[in-house]
Amino acid sequence: MTDHAHDLERVREATDRLLSAASALDNAALAEPSRLPGWTRGHVLAHVARNADALVNVLGGRPMYVSAEARDSDIERGAPRPLDVQLTDVRDSAARFDAAGSAPGDWNRVVELRNGVTDVAARLPFRRWAEVELHHVDLGIGYELEDLPAEFTERESEVLALRFLGHPGVPPTLLGDGTRAWSTGQEAADPEVTVTGTPADLLGWLAGRRAGTALEVKGGELPALPPL
Template identity: 35%
Template sequence: MTNSTRTFADARRWALIGAELTFDAVAGLDDAGYAAPSTLPGWSRAHIAAHVAANAEALSNLVHWAATGEPTPMYASPEERAAGIERGRALPADRLTAWLRRSADALEARMDQLTDEQWRHEVVTAQGRTVPATELPWMRSREVCVHAVDLATGVSFANLPADFLAALCDDVAAKRAAAPGPAVILRAPAAGADWELPGDGEPVPVTGELHDIAAYLTGRDADLRAADGTPAPALGAWL
């Protein structure tokens, strides 16, 4: 079921909150700190920071598309996207941190300049989805909020706004409902929210805190348990 009523203003606010959490998460990191592992397999903190910075520049391309009508893809190609992250993660710590902040600030400034009409213009995401530009702040808020946690410097899903977490769970659950996977019923009683993932087998009921369910749905380690004490069913990749 849908447990949130996400608005455009919400997404703009969450993007700013997530960016600040990201800045806080990397504050003071030196080269060794950036080289340490993130929570994502095979990626260092520097990989995460470079990915988030490159994402801001890619979304700025879509803002340009919305503003001018000139088709401007997020990335030239998947290969160029990967190469950009590799270049970024090799930067010295101070330059990587500066890029992270500079790209985020530039994206916000460009979004501030869009008119109401331009926000309604359609653009195409890196996944090939055609969406109105009003979806861009939501795309950004997911990136900065979730990856602030992935940096593994102390930010957790419990630090993210509850209304963001509910919207995130709605978004991910809807995507997972359309893909193969186990049948799961997720309940967050304290938040008055629940989600159903249709899939294979008898539905497994899983109850937990909202932040733990968000972590689970996005493929992060939440140590959620089914009612019989067994681990919650393993889910496939989110994005």
């Protein structure tokens, strides 16, 4: 069973790591490209802040975003802000999410996210943890997939494997990181393709952060995964 209180604590720790690392930047570094195509580091920090507020909306029974256009414009508007404003926004929005996530409530209730996606409220802290950890990596300031907590890497790999499970565009695939294994893609008794690698490389491929060239593939080519 998902322990939302445990995950909230992990979110706090991840947020502290991100803020500490980002505080060493300057305004010029913030305007440089991140690892996400078309986004500067300022875009990444603005998105991290707005995602916290969006999840507060979800916990409050409101739409995650007013619209896709409003989401994008908020990020664009926030991207060029100076570093001190960005850090304050990330910190304050994180505090709002923490308060909403710590309030008493029915954590088994179903909530709606973007594009009709639904989930159980108790899993929202983990979703937030994933946002903070992966976007910290996306900043390209020395925090790598290998630096992610082992618990997060294992759980997020499982989440992403399940996300692609049954997808018609992904062949039946068995994934392994040396100690754990998951199935993904079209369901079949005997997976066509086996993909193995280090936990960081496997997560990087599943999360669209690495091309998968370091992975060992047997039984066919490395499957092309749909965008997240």
